[in-house]
Amino acid sequence: MNVDEQIYPWLAEQWAHLVEQNAKGRLPHALLLSGPAGVGKAAFGAALAHLLLCHQPLEGKPCGRCRSCELIASGHHPDRLFLRPEEPGKPIRVDQVRELTNILHSTAQQGGYRIMIMDPAEAMNVAAANALLKTLEEPGQDTLLILVCHQLGQLMPTIRSRCQRMEFSLPSPDQSRGWLAQQLDLNEDEAEKLLAIAQGAPLGAVSLKQGELLDLRRNFMSGLADVLRDRTDAISLAQKLHKEELIHLLDWWLSLLADLVRLQSGAPNPDLNNVDMTKMLSAVANRADRVRIFTLVDRVQDERKSLMLRHNPNRQLLLEKLLFDWRALIR
Incomplete structure (x- = not known):
């Protein structure tokens, strides 16, 4: 298996369960792999697709030698389909879903399964989700849909209820x-x-x-510290950062705010996520009003949810407002 289709050590139990289901002929027609990002769900789904498409699997592993394995190694297996947003942060559109589900209902070119892997499933807009429902309700024979989901609450309940869910944790x-x-x-x-x-x-x-995310995080954290010290202003920093991937920035912001709450709780030796920002966090925790911290948490979460729902806000204005609130924590 290549790096894009691995079973990481902490996923061995889930893998053994699916291999057993497959051996007994009890695989569902749709699997929902849900849990936090960064634990290997997509690689797990790709590994399962490889196993099912292999013509001569050995002891729960693809053989690596058959024609199907050769096609997968080349990245061009006609019966393994991937459905992703065309650009990061963009929705999966209804025409993308319809195009691939039409292929799923055709005859498998290599015989056996036809498999579609959707990542992330929560990126579907409403029309796309409704189009997928038709396939979930009337799946073709030897068809498997693998939905990789990082934000389960963003996925329509009607989609969730028609899939066998596997939960992945850290x-x-x-x-x-x-x-x-x-x-x-x-x-x-x-x-x-x-x-x-x-x-x-x-x-x-x-x-x-x-x-490059570590450099982006470093620049973001440095910018937040500079705003507090009046070395830069909210408008200038927002102009510098608004073209970056906002989800990352908002996630890091929420992590910082959670650390502030931990520091203000008074617990000895609080377990901080942002240990490299302890000096800034301690200074803010000593001066900030707790109500303002929780208010900012709510605002950042609301903006994050809006982005996940594929709303298209003014990115610079979004950052400016949050940065003004950030600066106000210690005023």
């Missing part, structure tokens, strides 16, 4: 820390700090370390 801190340290050649203290920033999601921690 692995234990010990398991994540050891795995991450080995993957990224880190010591366990470094791995623990990175995991805290990624809120316990091991693959999220890998993305932070290997991509």
